[in-house]
Amino acid sequence: MFTQLCNKIFNESIADYHxxxxxxxxxxxxYEKSSIEHLLYLKNWIxxxxxxxxxxxRNPQIDPVEALGIKRWIDRSNQERTDVVEYIDSYFLEKYKTVVPAANASxxxxxxxxxxxxxSILALKIYHMQEEVNRTDASEEHRQACQRKLNVLQEQQRDxxxxxxxxLSDIAAGKKFMKVYKQMKMYNDPSLNPVLYKNEQ
Incomplete structure (x- = not known):
């Protein structure tokens, strides 16, 4: 199943980072640059x-200048994340391009x-919640509370x-069809963010 591949690669990326x-x-x-595996690994690494x-x-002691630099880094990262999601959707558009949707397809x-x-985000939540469950410096109450949360996250992942x-099965069978809207993020675009274009005038 495709999601087994996703979860395997996400876990691999998380382990490599840590x-x-x-x-x-x-x-x-x-992974080979032209492969879907490469995109999945890149997605989770971002x-x-x-x-x-x-x-x-979120460190209360962080230097404000450093914090601003990280905020701008996060903005760039969000754009990269969106771009990779669109590349992954392009993979599916190509894969299912010959499927003719049924008349009642939705x-x-x-x-x-x-x-x-x-x-991908769920894989990260599971990894870090498992870390909390395994903490030897935390109270038993904390670890048990985190175990309950972990159980829910794992259920979410399965669902x-x-x-x-x-x-994916419904798209392949023509029961559903894909329609991808390119994300139109405005805050990074100097022509669309009023704070940016007013400063240029």
Missing amino acids: QYDDVNRLISNP DTVQWHLEDII INTESPAWAIDRL LSAAIEEL
């Missing part, structure tokens, strides 16, 4: 680095790649994986 736990470390993607940037920026609330985006598989 060998060094360094947001500045450059990605070493082990998510993993951003997860830790979000942790760093559109899904989100594209396959945006559902896979949520699956979301099943839903993605059903969506």
Whole structure:
């Protein structure tokens, strides 16, 4: 199943990152650049680095200049994440391009790649909640509370994986059709963000 591949690669990316736990470390993607595996690994690597940037920026002792730099890094990361999601959707558009949708075919609330985006984030939540469950310096109450949360996250992962598989099956069978809207982020575009274009006048 496709989601088994996703979860395997997401876990691999997370484990690779945590060998060094360094947001500045450059990605070493082990997969062929033209493959879907390469995109899945890249997607999760971006998510993993951003997860830790979000942790760093919440340090109450952080230098304001450093915090601003990280905020802008997060903005760039969000754009990269969106771009990779669109590349993943392009893979599915190509894969299913010969499918003729049934007359009563419907559109899904989100594209396959945006559902896979949520699956990537879930893998990160599971990894870090497992870390909390395993903490030897935390109270038993804390570990038990985190175990309950972990159980829910794992259930979410199973449910979301099943839903993605059903969506892909329905697209392949012509029961649903894909329609991808390119994300039109405005805050990074100097011609669309009023704070940016007013400063240029």
